[in-house]
Amino acid sequence: MNKEIKLAVLIDGDNIPVKYVSEMMEEITKYGTPTIKRIYGDWTNPRLKKWKDALLEHAINPIQQYSYTIGKNATDSAMIIDAMDILYTNQVDGFCIVSSDSDFTKLATRIRESGKVVYGIGEKKTPDPFIVACDKFIYLEILQKSDNTNNQNANSKALSTITPNVIRLLKNSVQDCADEDGWAFLGDVGSIIIKKQPNFDPRNFGFEKLTPLFKSLKQFEIDLRDQGKGSGKTKLIFVRNK
Numbered sequence: 001m002n003k004e005i006k007l008a009v010l011i012d013g014d015n016i017p018v019k020y021v022s023e024m025m026e027e028i029t030k031y032g033t034p035t036i037k038r039i040y041g042d043w044t045n046p047r048l049k050k051w052k053d054a055l056l057e058h059a060i061n062p063i064q065q066y067s068y069t070i071g072k073n074a075t076d077s078a079m080i081i082d083a084m085d086i087l088y089t090n091q092v093d094g095f096c097i098v099s100s101d102s103d104f105t106k107l108a109t110r111i112r113e114s115g116k117v118v119y120g121i122g123e124k125k126t127p128d129p130f131i132v133a134c135d136k137f138i139y140l141e142i143l144q145k146s147d148n149t150n151n152q153n154a155n156s157k158a159l160s161t162i163t164p165n166v167i168r169l170l171k172n173s174v175q176d177c178a179d180e181d182g183w184a185f186l187g188d189v190g191s192i193i194i195k196k197q198p199n200f201d202p203r204n205f206g207f208e209k210l211t212p213l214f215k216s217l218k219q220f221e222i223d224l225r226d227q228g229k230g231s232g233k234t235k236l237i238f239v240r241n242k
Helices: 018-028 051-058 074-089 102-113 128-132 164-177 186-196 210-215
Strands: 006-012 033-041 061-064 094-098 117-122 136-139 220-226 235-241
Touching (some): 074 094
Parallel strands (some): 006 094, 033 061
């Protein structure tokens, strides 16, 4: 899906744990091809030693950035400068900014102003300003695969609960996309939800896809429709508020 889209992946090595790297790089390929892959940090710091094997495995280019002053994050500045250089040379169609740091809020905003898509990736602790500055934000915690393959209760892994505010977001989004009979194509609903709330992801609530999330809620009804003659078994999914 979207393999023709070229992405620059810029990782804040001082801020992101190495344990997420495999799932993170797999997730990024859903949105495009990572043609530039760089990670920034002070590689003289023993704290980054765990990253070295992962860099070789995923062909990520380490960028050395010395910590010149205690208490100042030089990595952020190096990432921002490189991102702007990549933006001006028009090498990619979008950016993946991997950090849980709100210091990249202005960068994400500036890249989007230039017509490029921005995917933010970070931990649950990421501040809201950076999240809403991205087109889509993905929590690293939902990407980790469980070691317990016998666990049938996917909802037990949810990062968030389905609150009245979540229900309101879903119902309003269905209404925004609905035809005169109240039915809305689920693909359109999903797109408008992300525009309203970039960090929305069914996996936050223990569901792999949007369809089972809607099916689990009594406030909605689902309709599966044939695409037309010769379309095979694929169905179009529509949703309506009850």
